[in-house]
Every structure is written in structure tokens, then in C-alpha cells.
Amino acid sequence: MPHAGYLKIVSKSRAACIAAVEIYNRTVVQYREETFAILMVNAWELLLKARIIQENMGKHSRLYEYQYRKKKDGSKSKFKDLKLTRSGSPMTIGLDHCCNIVAGYANNRIDVACIKNLQALVEVRDNATHFINQDIAIRKVVTEVSLGSVKNYVIAIQKWFNVSFSDLNISLIPISFELDQDGIEAVAKKPAVAVSRFLAHMQSMKQEAHAFESEYAFSVRVEFDLIKNKADGAVKATLVRDDADLTLGVDDDRVPAGFTWDYKTLTDRLVERYDNFSQNPLYHKIRKTLEGDKKFCFVRYLDPKKKSSSIKRFYNPNIIQEFDKSYVKRGSTLFDNPQTTAKA
Known part of the structure; x- marks a missing residue:
């Protein structure tokens, strides 16, 4: 019989993922990429913790943080005590520690591609108050990493816990159509130092992730083509004005x-x-x-x-x-x- 303890965590994780995607799909919402990153990192951390409890036969103790006792003279003892939060609850391990544990399992584990994607998502979350979403080049990278995190999450939750999103018809994160080519060229010519550093870091992680074969993805690239000829089943796209939205018709x-x-x-x-x-x-x-x-x-x-x-x-x-x-x-x-x- 499955342990209800970790299934409750899986349920909360799934809810966080759904909330993240729903926010991202609302293109009129401000701060949506950053909010997505915060919620999606939380969804992943909960999912990994549920996987650890599952592997340890329902025992939550594997998630707890411990610290060495101090002797009367102030030196470190060889014994450890449970580390507590300010409210007195047991403190649990963080995302990086969870990744290392699950990556070490013989079965149903994560690999370098998945871990690097999560690290990239954490970078998005941690930089949210600085410059994320203020630059076209960054928005493209963030979107691709976000798509990768959702793809990886669905793979993991289905494989580990046989949980499906089919009842919700969960949709892909949409790509924003950036029609301001002058803006894109300006970014390419004179990127800010912080932007260049961020993009270089993302590229470095991407190369590390692609060094090994994996079912997980660091990022997902989506491209759109406007086709002039009429093909069976094609949806016609019409660009009305330079400053207009992309209009689809059938x-x-x-x-x-x-x-x-x-x-x-x-x-x-x-x-x-x-x-x-x-x-x-x-x-x-x-x-x-x-x-x-x-x-x-x-x-x-x-x-x-x-x-x-x-x-x-x-x-x-x-x-x-x-x-x-x-x-x-x-x-x-x-x-x-x-x-x-x-x-x-």
C-alpha cells in the first residue's frame, strides 16, 4: 500500500505545477515568468521530497536537517540534534540536497540535464528582482528553460507516482511573439553586463546538460514559421499591422x-x-x-x-x-x- 504521507506531498507539488503553468499562460499578467519560476521550483522540491520518502518506505526522517551539538567548551560534539525552524518544526533539506539524493538512486532518478534545468530555473527565481523579463534575449532563454522544466516534471511525476495531467488538458507554455526586430538587434549589439553574465551562465549549464544522453531536457526550443502556400490542415496566420497582435483564422x-x-x-x-x-x-x-x-x-x-x-x-x-x-x-x-x- 502506498504511504499517504508522500502522496499528500505529491498532490501539493502537482497543484504548484498547475498554478505555475496557469500563471504563465496568462500573457497579460505582469511578473508571470518570475512567478512561474518561484512556483515551479517549489513544485519540483516537493516532488523530489516525495520521491525520497517513497524510497525510504514512507519515513520523513530522511528529509530532516541535523546539526552537531556543542560541548560546554564550545567545541563541536560528535552527536547531532534535529535542526528546528523558528517555529520549532523540523527543518528539511533544500533543493540541491534533494537533487543529489535522487540522482544517486538506482531507479527512477534524475540526471544532469534535469538538474541543470532546475539550477537554471533557480537562477531565474533568484534574479527576479534584478533584471529578468526586462530584456528580449533573456525572455527567450527563460521561456525555453520554463518549457523544459514542465516537460521534465511531467516525465518524473508520471514515472515515479503514475500521476497524469490528462484530466486537466495541461497546455504548453506559449511563446510570446516579439515583433520588435530593432529591439532584438540592439540587445545583440550592446548587452548589459548583467545580461551578458546571466546568458553566459545559462549557456554554460546548457552545454553541461547536453554532454550526456537523457530523456530529460535542459530547455525546449519552439519555432514558428509563416507558410505562404495553403496546405491541408494548416491554420492561416494574418499580420494585420506592424503594431498588431498575430491574428489566427480558420x-x-x-x-x-x-x-x-x-x-x-x-x-x-x-x-x-x-x-x-x-x-x-x-x-x-x-x-x-x-x-x-x-x-x-x-x-x-x-x-x-x-x-x-x-x-x-x-x-x-x-x-x-x-x-x-x-x-x-x-x-x-x-x-x-x-x-x-x-x-x-
Whole structure:
């Protein structure tokens, strides 16, 4: 039987990871890269501590910090006492110590690539108050390291604890489109000393991480190409003005990628997912409200040129997260958040 002690830590770690990604995905939020780094480092530290407890048959003592006693003459004794926090609780080991322990395990361990990625993330966190996110070159590096940390985290939590994020449809961190080429060139020509030092340090860690084969990643690079010719399944991108956002469009008669559920599939999934779900007026009210949001519902007309023609709606599976706010999941587990009971 698994030990509830470390499963609770895994649950808190997972919650921290989800919060980190949700913050990063909110592009209008200020200080989001720095907040992501703080939460993601916390998620990793909790995950590694849970792994250590798991390896030690549920014993938390392996996480505790100890210090040598002092003799009456002030010299160091050979005996150790538990080190306590200001509030009197046992003090636990830090992230670096956790990494060293888990890296030494025979199975389900981390390696150099994963450790270097975490060290880079800690650098982002520690430099947050200085210059992070004020420089285009740094933003690119931070984004790539952040993507790597999420990829590594999902690999580790699935392998170690068989925990999945499929129920949440967790998404990748988006890349910001930097259209100010003059700004990029200026950074390349005259980088600040602090920026140069930071980027050089990141590059050094990246080279160390890439010296060995690994399933983990130091960073993840994402590139976008604007394709002039029309290919099957391609989404058209239109740049409206120099100062405008990148606008994406789809053909009226083509269902966008990701909108894979029809009405029956959506309803069946909700029946399977919730204890208190029924096809009553409340359900239809919630559904119709969400159908007005293009992120969740795509309306396909039988004749795209005639808006009065018959239609069929297709739903993005992410819509289920909105229903989570109103219904209670079946067989709630340790990893499920408490849900609000729906009222008709």
C-alpha cells in the first residue's frame, strides 16, 4: 500500500505545477515568468521530497536537517540534534540536497540535464528582482528553460507516482511573439553586463546538460514559421499591422484542430465524470453559455455561406474544466480538487 504521507506531498507539488503553468499562460499578467519560476521550483522540491520518502518506505526522517551539538567548551560534539525552524518544526533539506539524493538512486532518478534545468530555473527565481523579463534575449532563454522544466516534471511525476495531467488538458507554455526586430538587434549589439553574465551562465549549464544522453531536457526550443502556400490542415496566420497582435483564422467549413467532441461525446464524458450530473435545465444553461466562447465551441454550418443553414457544434475537451466548477467528480481521489456541488 502506498504511504499517504508522500502522496499528500505529491498532490501539493502537482497543484504548484498547475498554478505555475496557469500563471504563465496568462500573457497579460505582469511578473508571470518570475512567478512561474518561484512556483515551479517549489513544485519540483516537493516532488523530489516525495520521491525520497517513497524510497525510504514512507519515513520523513530522511528529509530532516541535523546539526552537531556543542560541548560546554564550545567545541563541536560528535552527536547531532534535529535542526528546528523558528517555529520549532523540523527543518528539511533544500533543493540541491534533494537533487543529489535522487540522482544517486538506482531507479527512477534524475540526471544532469534535469538538474541543470532546475539550477537554471533557480537562477531565474533568484534574479527576479534584478533584471529578468526586462530584456528580449533573456525572455527567450527563460521561456525555453520554463518549457523544459514542465516537460521534465511531467516525465518524473508520471514515472515515479503514475500521476497524469490528462484530466486537466495541461497546455504548453506559449511563446510570446516579439515583433520588435530593432529591439532584438540592439540587445545583440550592446548587452548589459548583467545580461551578458546571466546568458553566459545559462549557456554554460546548457552545454553541461547536453554532454550526456537523457530523456530529460535542459530547455525546449519552439519555432514558428509563416507558410505562404495553403496546405491541408494548416491554420492561416494574418499580420494585420506592424503594431498588431498575430491574428489566427480558420476556414468556415473546416473544424479547427482540438475541437474533437460533438454534443453526444460531451454529454457522455460529463455523465462519466460527475456524481451529480444530469441532463437538466442547469446543464443546458451552462452549456449554452460556454458555447458562446470560441475557445470551447466551434459552430460548423452545413452551408458556410448561409448562416441560416443547419449547424453542428464541436467542443474542445478543455470545456470540461468549466463544468468542474459546477459538478462533483466521481470517486474523488487525493489528486482531485474539491468541487462545488451543482444546484438546479
